[in-house]
Amino acid sequence: MKKDCLVCTGCHKEYPLDKIFPRCDNCQEPLEIKISLSQRFNKNRKISSESILEHYAAFYPFPWIDNQLSLQEGFTPLVKVDKLARLLEIDNLYLKNETVNPTWSFKDRGTYVGVQHALSSGCNYIGTLSSGNMAASVAAYGARAGLKTIILVSANMPLEKLNPILIYQPILIRVQGDYGQMYYESLKIGQEQGIYFLNSDVPFRVEGSKSIAFEICEQLDYSVPDYVLIPTSSGGNARGILKGFLEFFEGGLIKKLPKIVCIQLAGCAPIYEAWIRNKDRITPIQEPQAIDNAIANPFPPSGNELLRKLRKYEGLITTVTDNEALQGQLMLAQEGIFAQPAAAVSVIALQKLKKEGIISKKSYCVALVTGAGIKYTGILERHKFNVSTGTLPELNKIIRTRLKELPLY
């Protein structure tokens, strides 16, 4: 028997490594792998425990940084997705997977920076106004920092969506009234009661988002993608990502800027509406109709600024429908990434822009996957999934039949 082998944990009988049946043929106990350590392991090539603020310290010159608070937000995978690239007929496609952040969305980057600014400003309380991802993120980091945390949500938000925020035990208030007005009211109350409201447009939250751009550059070895596709709601994340590319460009680390492509849902696209009408200012959407609140801010606080920046740096903005977002969710899942519908719009936008000839086949594209699908499982009922049911004696036949089904792509 060669050195590397399978060995029974019970009777120690040995088997070759290519045995598939996982138990011992002799005593039925589980097997384990016995390996001979031939290569030397390099102890010095250590995995990093830095926070984004440490790693990119040159671009975060803030004296008040406390890395003890970090939950190791950021440093998310840039996943090459060749199967999806073939489907969309794009030569090079990567997904920046923000669903593996500590509260499973990109919001943690900005919250991490913002909470520290709040602490440095002597605030004992933090807060946010949010429809989901930002609420969970602020509640989590507020708890970790030992700060009392005020979370304001719209009164029509279903109670079941509140529990994953309440688990961090913030002070959660469901507010009856106009969402746009709520934003200004939160700032007023914040000033009066000393609460730092970490909303989407807070400059230090936008600073957190710029690390997404830094990481993309670094993960692509300082080559720059042609297009970066960003699901866009309040506009703060797109602002931050563009700012990150600009700072790396000004710092001489990259040689060009990517084109930023913002994507909104057709049922709530205030920035897109202003863009196509050549307006300078956002008009609030009166009755937003969107499958996922995370991408449905009817009056985005960074909307005007994002319009200015998209025009200045020749960005693009487009929309996709609710059903297309669901389709995008299925496409991403075929690469093993389960995105919320809000986060799945970027691949659909890419598909459309490719078909329209705006993005060419040979482009290098990075699509941002902003948040996890596991957060919004109610939506999944809109997919028509096929489930079989049967008894143990029927199982063999059911499997045989279903294996003959045609593949997806």
Add this chain to the structure above:
Amino acid sequence: MKKDCLVCTGCHKEYPLDKIFPRCDNCQEPLEIKISLSQRFNKNRKISSESILEHYAAFYPFPWIDNQLSLQEGFTPLVKVDKLARLLEIDNLYLKNETVNPTWSFKDRGTYVGVQHALSSGCNYIGTLSSGNMAASVAAYGARAGLKTIILVSANMPLEKLNPILIYQPILIRVQGDYGQMYYESLKIGQEQGIYFLNSDVPFRVEGSKSIAFEICEQLDYSVPDYVLIPTSSGGNARGILKGFLEFFEGGLIKKLPKIVCIQLAGCAPIYEAWIRNKDRITPIQEPQAIDNAIANPFPPSGNELLRKLRKYEGLITTVTDNEALQGQLMLAQEGIFAQPAAAVSVIALQKLKKEGIISKKSYCVALVTGAGIKYTGILERHKFNVSTGTLPELNKIIRTRLKELPLY
């Protein structure tokens, strides 16, 4: 005005960095941070894009490794939790946060290794029998690898829990019958139809788990914790983690072994029951009563082997109740980590063993947080959370009242 400042994105008016109100006092547009790049950024100190199989290649001498499949599973944060440590009266406490894996549980490590072994063995199909986390993980990696994937679940699993598995579009079958028998039936059908069933005890899945031990050592700079606390269901993960420490020990990378502490839920604790009765073999639990299926395998395939290993290496095993698991969930959330109840048992066990004098105050402890709480939001209704509701004009007063509430800890 000093160089680093806030600047209005609209009218370019400048403000000091400690301004908290996030909009321009002049034109109400959002502010952004203007920084002068003084420090040089070191391009060579790059964040890693290695997979666990690349980074620990010395311990994974398999010729068939294909890192293209990686979703960058593993390399999860080891978070120092001083607030929780004070509460539990333990000097040094870390949480190994497996909730930020690609499908939000530790299962992805073993699935990643196992799928590659399946591919190398020429299997066109993979499968698993699971009550949740493993099903999602195998479905995700199966999709990414382009393999047809068979997921078997118990017929009493609610449909709403199936959608987060079905999103990856596996062949999902709800099976009526005994869960323990289902396991053996799956292996039989697998042999007959050429399906590689990646169940919990597959040796290559166990290999994936050993990277958890490697990472803990590396993240603690090759000092070794006194105790590693592991929520235990089928026993495969605990086997893998212990194997990892043993291999680092044999390879001369660490000087001692930690004590492994396995934790089961009181309502389904077959390994614990055999342990306290000094038995060599597991007896199946007839009517498991547990809050979270992820830690409730009534007949754990690696149970006998885990008993052998815990005895040989002087490990411990204990139980906690469902209500205690929910309490653990609240404790972890105060450090910003939202764990599923199955994953929250380790801190409760630590608290108990500390009170019983078995674990001393000066110990170095690592508690494993195996999977994300966001997966099981139905359970959260058992927490009694306080939610306020009010109109915009009432908001100021509601916040003022609730801020007077006493803190949690």
